[in-house]
Every structure is written in C-alpha cells, then in structure tokens.
Amino acid sequence: MEISMEMDTTNRPDEWIIEQGMAGHKLPILDQSGSDTINLYPPNPTKLMKDEEAIRSVGDRDKLFARERPGWKGYVEWENYPEKKAKAHKLLTSQTFPACPDFMFGPIPPTNPVLSGDDFKAWHAAIGGEMTTVADDSWRTVLREKHPDMLHLLQFPYNGEPPKRLVTSKAITPNPLHFVRNHGGIPYIEKDKFELSLDGLVAHPKTYTLDDLMDESRFPRMEKTVTMQCSGTRRIEQIALYGGQGDEVPQAPWAEGAIGTARYVGISLKKLIKDCGGLIKPAKHLELYGAETYVKDLEVGNYVVSVPWSKVKANEVILAWEMNGEPLPKIHGYPLRVVVLGYIGARSVKWLYRIKAIENPSRAPVQTREYLYFNQQVGKYNQRPTDGIQIQEMPVSSAIMSPWTKQAIVHVGKIRCKGWAYSGGGRWPERVELSADGGFTWYSVPPENLSKKGKWTWRTWEYDLPCDVEGWIEIVCRCWDNSLNTQPLNVRAAWNWGLHVTSSAHRIKVYSINKSRETTKKRLDKYEQLGIPLAPLTRYETVPGQTPEEYERYWKEHDPRDVDE
Numbered sequence: 185m186e187i188s189m190e191m192d193t194t195n196r197p198d199e200w201i202i203e204q205g206m207a208g209h210k211l212p213i214l215d216q217s218g219s220d221t222i223n224l225y226p227p228n229p230t231k232l233m234k235d236e237e238a239i240r241s242v243g244d245r246d247k248l249f250a251r252e253r254p255g256w257k258g259y260v261e262w263e264n265y266p267e268k269k270a271k272a273h274k275l276l277t278s279q280t281f282p283a284c285p286d287f288m289f290g291p292i293p294p295t296n297p298v299l300s301g302d303d304f305k306a307w308h309a310a311i312g313g314e315m316t317t318v319a320d321d322s323w324r325t326v327l328r329e330k331h332p333d334m335l336h337l338l339q340f341p342y343n344g345e346p347p348k349r350l351v352t353s354k355a356i357t358p359n360p361l362h363f364v365r366n367h368g369g370i371p372y373i374e375k376d377k378f379e380l381s382l383d384g385l386v387a388h389p390k391t392y393t394l395d396d397l398m399d400e401s402r403f404p405r406m407e408k409t410v411t412m413q414c415s416g417t418r419r420i421e422q423i424a425l426y427g428g429q430g431d432e433v434p435q436a437p438w439a440e441g442a443i444g445t446a447r448y449v450g451i452s453l454k455k456l457i458k459d460c461g462g463l464i465k466p467a468k469h470l471e472l473y474g475a476e477t478y479v480k481d482l483e484v485g486n487y488v489v490s491v492p493w494s495k496v497k498a499n500e501v502i503l504a505w506e507m508n509g510e511p512l513p514k515i516h517g518y519p520l521r522v523v524v525l526g527y528i529g530a531r532s533v534k535w536l537y538r539i540k541a542i543e544n545p546s547r548a549p550v551q552t553r554e555y556l557y558f559n560q561q562v563g564k565y566n567q568r569p570t571d572g573i574q575i576q577e578m579p580v581s582s583a584i585m586s587p588w589t590k591q592a593i594v595h596v597g598k599i600r601c602k603g604w605a606y607s608g609g610g611r612w613p614e615r616v617e618l619s620a621d622g623g624f625t626w627y628s629v630p631p632e633n634l635s636k637k638g639k640w641t642w643r644t645w646e647y648d649l650p651c652d653v654e655g656w657i658e659i660v661c662r663c664w665d666n667s668l669n670t671q672p673l674n675v676r677a678a679w680n681w682g683l684h685v686t687s688s689a690h691r692i693k694v695y696s697i698n699k700s701r702e703t704t705k706k707r708l709d710k711y712e713q714l715g716i717p718l719a720p721l722t723r724y725e726t727v728p729g730q731t732p733e734e735y736e737r738y739w740k741e742h743d744p745r746d747v748d749e
C-alpha cells in the first residue's frame with residue numbers, strides 16, 4: 185500500500201507559521217467588544233475603482249500640471265494654487281490604487297531595492313503632466329549619483345543608505361555613500377535659471393540668483409562639517425518588535441546608515457534675512473519650500489517645513505551649494521539646500537526655492553503630521569497629530585557597524601568592534617562605552633580611538649572589546665554626550681508608535697569562539713589539520729570533543745552521577 189504524505193485537514197498549509205506570529209498580516213483581528221468573539225479577517229483585495237468621467241472632468245493634465253518655469257524640470261508649484269491642489273486631489277480620489285506590501289507584519293522582501301513604492305509611482309502617474317516621468321528620472325539619478333553598493337530601501341521616493349561596512353569607513357562620508365531620504369522626485373533645476381525668493385513677514389521681499397548668494401561682498405561664506413541624521417535611523421529595530429506607523433506608507437525600514445557627515449559651504453540664512461530688511465512682526469518662524477511634489481494622504485503639495493527664528497538668529501541655518509568640495513549632487517538638493525545644524529534631517533530642505541517668514545510653525549504636513557514622537561500607548565485609532573512631539577534635535581545615540589548580529593567570531597580574547605556615535609542640538613559624544621555581557625559591565629573606548637570631536641558632528645570609533653567567554657554574547661554600545669545624556673538600554677523603553685528616534689543602546693548578538701582558551705585552540709588547530717571548515721555553526725561536529733577512551737578514563741577516576749547512601 186502506498187502511504188500518502190497528504191493529510192485530510194482543514195488547517196491552512198501555513199497554519200503553524202501563522203499561529204507562531206510569523207505572518208501577522210494574515211491574522212484576523214479579534215473583536216471582543218460583544219459577548220462573542222468575532223474574527224475580523226482582512227477583506228479580499230478590493231476591486232480597483234476608476235471613475236473615468238470624474239477624471240476627465242478635471243481637465244487636460246498636461247496643461248494643468250505643467251512645468252512651472254523653464255529650466256526647472258520636475259517642478260510644479262502647488263502651494264500658490266489651491267485650485268490646482270484640489271484638482272490633483274480629485275484625480276487621486278476618483279480612483280483606487282493597489283495596496284502596498286505589508287512588510288511590518290509580513291516578511292521584508294529579500295531584494296534591492298527592498299520596496300518599490302508602487303503607490304507613490306501610481307499617484308505620480310495619475311497626476312500626469314510634469315509628474316509623468318518623475319519616478320523613472322529619480323531612479324536614473326540614483327544610478328548615476330550613488331555608490332553601486334547602496335542599499336535601496338525604497339525605490340521611489342528614493343530612500344537609500346550605505347551598507348554597514350561603508351557607513352563609518354570614513355569620518356567624512358563620501359557623497360556617493362551619503363544616505364538619501366526623499367519624499368518625492370528629484371527636480372532638475374538649471375543653475376542659471378535658479379531663483380530663490382524670500383517673502384512673507386520681511387521688510388523687503390526679494391529674489392536672489394545663485395550668483396547673488398555666492399557674492400562674497402554681500403554675504404560672508406560659511407563652511408561647516410555637519411552630521412545629518414534622519415529621525416528614522418535604526419527604525420528596523422522598532423519594526424522588528426512591533427509594527428507601527430512610520431512617516432509614510434511604505435515606511436523605509438532604515439538600519440544604522442541613515443546618518444552621514446559632510447562639509448557644506450554656503451551662507452547663513454540670517455544674513456539673507458538682514459538683506460531683506462529683517463523680519464517684521466509677528467514673524468517667529470521661517471517656512472522653507474522644496475521644489476518637488478509630495479503626496480500626503482492623497483493631498484498634493486510641495487515639500488514644506490519650518491525652523492524657528494531663534495535657530496536662524498544663532499547662525500545655525502545654512503543655505504548650502506557645496507558638499508564635500510563639489511556642487512551639491514542633484515539627489516542632495518542641487519543647486520541649493522538648507523542645512524540646519526543639530527536638527528533632524530527633515531528640516532534641511534533640498535531644492536530650496538522659497539523662504540517665507542511666518543508667525544507660527546508651518547502647518548504643512550511634513551511639519552505637523554510627520555516626524556512626530558508619540559508615546560508608546562498611542563494606538564492607530566486614537567492618535568492625533570497633536571499628541572506627538574514635533575521632533576527637532578535628536579537625542580544622543582550610537583551604533584555598532586561591525587560585527588553583525590548572528591556572526592560567529594574567532595578571536596584571542598578581544599572582539600574588534602566599529603561604529604558611530606552622535607548627539608543632536610550641538611552636543612557631541614564625549615564617551616563611547618561597549619559591553620560584551622548585555623550591558624552589565626562597560627568598557628570605555630579610549631579617546632584616541634574616536635574620530636575628532638566637533639560641535640555638529642558624529643564620532644566614528646573602533647575598539648578591541650575584551651571578551652573572555654565563549655558562546656552567544658550580547659555586545660551593547662552606548663554613548664555619553666557632553667551634557668552627560670545617555671541612551672535608554674533597550675528598544676522597548678523608547679518604542680513609539682511613530683517609529684522615529686530609535687536611540688536606545690545598540691545591541692547585537694554574536695557567537696564568541698575564544699582561541700585564548702586552550703581547548704578551543706587545540707580543537708581549531710585540529711580542524712585546520714584535517715581541513716574541516718568552521719562554518720556553519722550548526723554543522724554536525726566531526727571531531728568529537730572527547731575520544732571514547734578519554735570518556736571511559738574520566739568515569740573510572742571520578743564519582744558517578746548518583747551517590748550510595
């Protein structure tokens with residue numbers, strides 16, 4: 185009789201995986217608000233809808249959403265034209281788009297780019313006009329300007345970071361390796377056609393060409409080495425624990441590389457405001473406009489945030505055209521970007537074309553509905569944007585770039601570690617500490633093993649961490665800044681629904697193989713003689729730890745397991 189492997193079962197084939205929480209996206213929500221528990225299953229993919237008549241009624245998209253100015257490819261002005269915004273919104277709400285893959289509860293695709301951003305691509309295509317080629321143009325620029333080894337977390341809007349081995353290979357990040365965080369496309373603005381306007385609550389609104397800004401007889405140069413950090417850095421550690429709401433869908437699953445350091449050249453925004461006769465009452469904030477198109481909750485606009493006047497007044501807001509001795513790369517904001525010292529990256533607006541003096545912080549979505557720090561127990565259905573703290577300065581943080589989690593390391597009592605440490609708001613790392621025992625005992629990295637300190641920069645570091653034991657250990661890294669702030673010890677202590685600011689001590693689990701131990705050394709030598717590879721760790725041991733004779737001898741010479749009364 186033939187035995188069939190197939191069983192007559194009503195289980196799903198992936199039942200065990202679902203029960204074990206490895207496919208959370210397939211789980212029903214349990215509704216226990218009544219006396220019976222009801223399973224709420226995700227609906228079958230809803231049929232896509234497209235109201236052709238409504239779309240036609242909006243009008244000719246090529247005319248409506250045409251290029252705003254010659255020489256400004258990919259720039260459509262939205263903020264000045266509410267009717268145009270309303271029309272784009274109508275287009276996006278007169279049809280539905282395929283849902284993006286849920287990687288927070290389901291598996292992250294093993295691809296590069298990791299996520300494609302199909303929704304953003306579809307929205308741009310649906311708007312049409314100048315937006316039609318934006319997604320393709322963006323990817324072409326990535327391939328031209330970025331290092332071939334970049335990890336592309338999201339293809340469009342482009343979000344990418346260097347792999348761990350390249351994050352801290354230099355204290356100043358080479359431009360092709362600097363992370364990129366975009367909310368939309370990459371406008372191509374010709375230098376000679378470029379203009380920046382400064383308006384709103386200033387005495388004399390003006391516009392400037394790039395040559396005006398570069399005229400040293402009018403504006404003194406400012407040059408600074410600055411670390412830029414996205415507040416989403418290390419988000420993957422929060423996602424690994426619980427899904428949350430990032431600042432967009434799909435959220436970039438950032439690792440430790442959404443941080444980079446560069447030397448910027450430009451002028452202080454304060455001087456430009458002075459050139460416009462200064463602020464007039466009641467101005468207290470500067471709204472900064474980036475030229476690309478951003479779609480948030482199916483509303484269309486330009487990228488807009490603001491910084492307080494106090495920050496500008498302190499000469500801590502630079503308008504920069506040079507990055508590490510080169511004109512700004514297109515992907516980093518060519519021809520002009522803002523660099524806000526010590527604030528999260530989100531305030532450092534790229535493709536800057538307008539500055540407006542205003543009374544209150546900007547009401548634009550990136551300022552008010554993103555980059556918020558919620559508390560842990562703000563859930564999806566009870567969160568309000570006003571519950572979140574608008575993130576400005578990053579707290580002190582650090583990360584281990586080498587070794588990597590799950591790596592086995594053969595060493596002679598010390599494990600070579602590398603990483604970075606950073607603190608926001610003009611504070612800097614004073615001490616970096618490492619622990620090889622999960623955070624019970626700490627060694628300080630000797631000061632000479634840290635890169636030079638600077639008010640606005642990270643410090644890269646290297647250290648041979650003493651480790652006596654063998655087997656799985658947890659290496660932890662934490663930093664103390666010059667104000668003696670330090671990091672929470674675990675992710676959950678600072679987990680937040682918004683998935684921003686993962687600043688807890690960085691933890692990695694590695695397998696220690698300590699050759700300074702006699703037995704280990706002998707065994708490894710034997711492996712070498714016999715030509716047996718060490719990897720993988722789970723391989724069946726072909727060289728036994730003891731010979732049968734050694735085993736016998738031991739029990740002849742020692743007490744047995746049980747005792748005689």
Ligand SMILES: Nc1nc2c(c(=O)[nH]1)N[C@H]1C(S)=C(S)[C@@H](COP(=O)(O)O)O[C@H]1N2
Nearest residue numbers: 363364365366367414474529530532533534
């Ligand atoms: N115009 C514009 N400026 C922008 C963004 C953007 O999407 N559009 N992203 C911001 C965010 S969230 C970050 S972290 C930094 C990243 O700068 P980089 O891409 O040059 O590394 O740019 C900021 N400036």
Ligand SMILES: [Mo]
Nearest residue numbers: 414415529530
């Ligand atoms: Mo960011």
